Amino acid sequence: MRKVTAVVTLALASVVLSAGAAMADSTYPPTVVKGASGSQGDGGTAFTGSSQLPLAMLMIAVLVVVGATALIVARRRATRFGS
Numbered sequence: 001m002r003k004v005t006a007v008v009t010l011a012l013a014s015v016v017l018s019a020g021a022a023m024a025d026s027t028y029p030p031t032v033v034k035g036a037s038g039s040q041g042d043g044g045t046a047f048t049g050s051s052q053l054p055l056a057m058l059m060i061a062v063l064v065v066v067g068a069t070a071l072i073v074a075r076r077r078a079t080r081f082g083s
Helices: 002-024 055-081
Strands: none
Touching: 002 055
16 A cells, blocks of 8 residues: 555656646736737636647556556455465
């Protein structure tokens, strides 16, 4: 169980570090952009990022799932064979 906890903790740390790197490039609070007529609009925030997951993040998620599954299977086999 300790190994599974370590894998989940490292996966969470990876996600937090990725989000931290993404936030480092952003500017907050966002600047107000006025329209051509000088109006500020309705104040909504437009999402201009990619609507698809980057391939690297998808690969990380798959590797975390495969690693956690391998740890669970190895633990069950170890208890079954008495090692």
